[in-house]
Amino acid sequence: MKEIREDRMQAELTDRPTPAALLLSDPSRWTRKADARDARGHAVTPRDLTACAWCLHGAMRRCYGYGTSEFFAAAARVEQLLDARRYRGGLIAWNDVTGRTYDEVRDLVRRAGV
Numbered sequence: 001m002k003e004i005r006e007d008r009m010q011a012e013l014t015d016r017p018t019p020a021a022l023l024l025s026d027p028s029r030w031t032r033k034a035d036a037r038d039a040r041g042h043a044v045t046p047r048d049l050t051a052c053a054w055c056l057h058g059a060m061r062r063c064y065g066y067g068t069s070e071f072f073a074a075a076a077r078v079e080q081l082l083d084a085r086r087y088r089g090g091l092i093a094w095n096d097v098t099g100r101t102y103d104e105v106r107d108l109v110r111r112a113g114v
Contacts, residue, residue: 019063020056020074020114027102029053032095035061056095056105060114074114081112 017025024030034043035058036051044051046058046066054062056078064071078091087094095105 018109018114020059020109021106023054023059023063024056024102024106024109030102030105031055031058032100034058055092056109057092059109063114074112077112077114078108081108 029052031037031053032055035055036044036046036048037053038044038048038050039052046054046062051058051062057075060071060074060078064074075091082088082091082094089097094100094108
């Protein structure tokens with residue numbers, strides 16, 4: 001838990017945009033129920049050149065590559081924050097839950113430093 005606090009404090013202190021924060025820079029660039037979508041709203045892979053909106057998981061896949069140590073480190077930081085909030089459904093379910101807002105996603109991205 002100490003690591004996530006240090007990462008969060010570092011992200012807050014530097015106030016430097018992280019890769020996922022840059023990717024999800026606008027509400028129109030965030031989606032649910034798919035890792036990524038193209039301009040017509042069709043589900044595509046996060047690294048597809050036509051992708052223009054991503055869920056949190058898809059944004060992390062796009063930024064860090066799926067299966068990389070960077071991806072798993074970013075996912076662990078997000079999951080630690082969700083666990084701290086007593087949310088046990090995982091980051092994909094958290095992103096997709098009815099009522100989730102873009103601002104909540106951006107806040108989690110900022111706090112996790114992803």
